[in-house]
Amino acid sequence: MGEFLLRGNNLLIKILENIGVEHIFGIPGSQDSSIYEALGNSSIRTVLVTNENHAAYMANGYFRNSGKVGAYLVIAGPGFTNSITGLAEALFDSAGTVCIIAKPSQLPGRKFQLQRIEEKEIARTLVKRSYSINKTSELGDVVPEAFLLALTGEPGPVLIEISSDVLQKKAAYTENSPTPLKPDKPRPKQEHVDEVVRLLSSSGRVVLYLGQGASDASSQIKELVDLLKSPVLTTTSGRGIVSESDLMCIPNDLAENVDQLNSFLASSDLIMALGCKFTHNGSKGYRLDFPKEKLIHVDASQEVLGAHYHPRLAIRADISVFLDELFKYREKLKLRQISWRAGELGRWRDQVIKDKIKKSFPEPTLQGLNPPTARAFFTSLRNVLPEESCLVTDSGLHQMLTRKYFEVNVPRGMLIPTDFQSVGYGLPAGIGSKLSNPERSVVVITGDGGFVMNGLELLTAVREKIGMTVVVFNDACLNYVRLHQLGQFGQSHAVNLGKIHYSKFCEALGVDYYLLEDNFEEVFEQCLKDKRVSLVEVQLKDTFDIHKTRFKGILKKKMRDYWFFRS
8 A cells, every 4th residue: 555646647647547438338449549558458348349339238237237437438528428328218118328538738719629529518407417527636535426326326327538648647646445436325314214114015916016216126125025025017127127927926017008007006005116206118108007195106216106196104224225224123013904806917918918919010920930929039038038038129129029028137237228219239248248248148139120220249249259049130220110110000111221131241250150940949048158259140020910900001091181171
């Protein structure tokens, strides 16, 4: 231990190492070359990406599979603007990420300076906070604070601007033992705990509603379910906190009969929402009904409490800490009367699952399967994947099919771009996810629309020896948008991508290639065994339902046109 002088670039990296940063994503440029020079001599693994936006998605997947902050480094100007969509995705996904920008010095009195824009002003509505570091001595306080903020309360993106002058000047550094980030875990007020115990004791029909913020309390929540005999609903990001194979879990993601879900909620005495912020997708477009007199909302972020639904009791608390306090009254809660009737929850579960798998939109056939259906594909995938696997999707038809048919049985077991729905998210988020948790199998499901945006990140996966499997649903078009157009107009426009020779693409990058053709188990078992970068092509074809959708769309358009010209 001792104090010595370091140049700013080396000091920054020492600080990042000290707070536990293990990976950083990005593309080097002239503005941040000194940071990369310091990274080359550090324990932090630098992951070179093909596009700065993918660096942001990798940081997003890194956080969401592990709960650890995802860090990425971009140059000012075009490097930053390339990453803006990923910044917004992190905000909507509640993903704790930090974007570090090396900012060139500004010449006074000069306009139109090279690559000079106001990054902080652009990012103002997309981040929890932006920091500017203009003195080398500020690095030691600001950098740990920014990383801690990304984890505190509602996790989210944080921006750090560092002046290039800071990277060249010297400052004192005191060598200390590593100090991993420990975000504040707010404790519930005792009167709130007492009130929850009182309400639970007098409620025989309790429902738990779980969001991503409860992921780290999965084992405690399972204990709570057993104690209260409470059925569980989840947001999309909360899937797997209680295994969807558990009969107490009612898999409600993509269930479109909101009236049915509201009837179920109305049949309860009390609803306890843990770690959810009730986003658009997390509340069925705000159509779910959570009556104020029944709702207890617990979350680590004060900002989300009462934002959309006004609860009877709003409690700012870390979910694990809250449950620890609640379990002090375990014996009292054991005495409460359970009012759910025999078989009632099973019937509700069966009804919701039946509604969920109804064909609310026309589905293509998936070649190489018997039967050639999405349901058969995801049932087989669930059977062959280890239980602890993480499935990552992009945005599009493949995501809807994944959410509809894949059973998620572990927390953080399925990552999707939730409420921002960025196309291009899947593959880079899968890479970040795998790096954050290398022992966990990661499978990316993407459409060819997403793949044409990010397919070159396979080069990153090969170079970094990131063993993962990428499944591409190949229909040669933007099929989700196409189906919408067919349903409305009977024809599609500007959605055809053209043919991609995936086998040749994989050969060029050194990726193992498989075509699914009646060899499902053989293919996926080989992918999991080899632990290399693999791509599995699944070819899709139109069904009679899709042709029927086109015909209905033609009639719909003709009727609209008829009444338009009649009026």
